[in-house]
Amino acid sequence: xxxxxxxxxxxxxxxxxxxxxxxxxxxxxxxxxxxxxxxxxxxxxxxxxxxxxxxxxxxxxxxxxxxxxxxxxxxxxxxxxxxxxxxxxxxxxxxxxxxxxxxxxxxxxxxxxxxxxxxxxxxxxxxxxxxxxxxxxxxxxxxxxxxxxxxxxxxxxxxxxxxxxxxxxxxxxxxxxxxxxxxxxxxxxxxxxxxxxxxxxxxxxx
Numbered sequence: 271x272x273x274x275x276x277x278x279x280x281x282x283x284x285x286x287x288x289x290x291x292x293x294x295x296x297x298x299x300x301x302x303x304x305x306x307x308x309x310x311x312x313x314x315x316x317x318x319x320x321x322x323x324x325x326x327x328x329x330x331x332x333x334x335x336x337x338x339x340x341x342x343x344x345x346x347x348x349x350x351x352x353x354x355x356x357x358x359x360x361x362x363x364x365x366x367x368x369x370x371x372x373x374x375x376x377x378x379x380x381x382x383x384x385x386x387x388x389x390x391x392x393x394x395x396x397x398x399x400x401x402x403x404x405x406x407x408x409x410x411x412x413x414x415x416x417x418x419x420x421x422x423x424x425x426x427x428x429x430x431x432x433x434x435x436x437x438x439x440x441x442x443x444x445x446x447x448x449x450x451x452x453x454x455x456x457x458x459x460x461x462x463x464x465x466x467x468x469x470x471x472x473x474x475x476x
């Protein structure tokens with residue numbers, strides 16, 4: 271019985287560690303009608319009303335793209351933060367940059383989620399009936415398997431990543447992603463950039 275419980279705890283810990291990854295890919299889509307050549311110049315635009323967060327996402331994506339030989343331009347270097355409401359400013363910046371494509375990232379919603387780790391009840395029949403048969407090693411190993419219920423509440427952010435063709439303005443590729451630590455902007459930005467660029471490379475777009 272104890273071995274079964276030990277195995278269960280090991281599996282639970284493993285799943286808990288896996289769930290701590292900051293960004294996960296929910297779904298991706300590729301436009302079947304567009305087959306562009308490999309992209310060598312991309313404008314990266316984070317649609318965010320916080321300049322600091324915008325800069326982190328754009329810098330992280332641009333840096334990761336550059337490692338694949340892509341000339342990536344962070345949007346904030348050519349588009350002022352207050353200019354997002356003006357489509358003409360954005361459009362002119364895209365043309366001036368002479369980019370082949372625009373890669374956008376935007377957080378579309380943030381939700382609260384809760385996980386419950388059920389308690390493992392202290393065996394009542396061990397008290398006091400079990401006392402005569404207890405020894406310290408047996409007690410310690412068994413008690414390590416029992417504990418109260420733990421409830422954890424955390425934020426989950428859903429992010430939309432889109433790649434548009436600069437010549438036709440059509441959507442080439444899209445991905446929906448989720449982050450369990452949206453407040454950790456740098457960590458999320460790094461993980462997001464790695465996963466997005468890996469997907470783009472797999473699709474043969476870069």
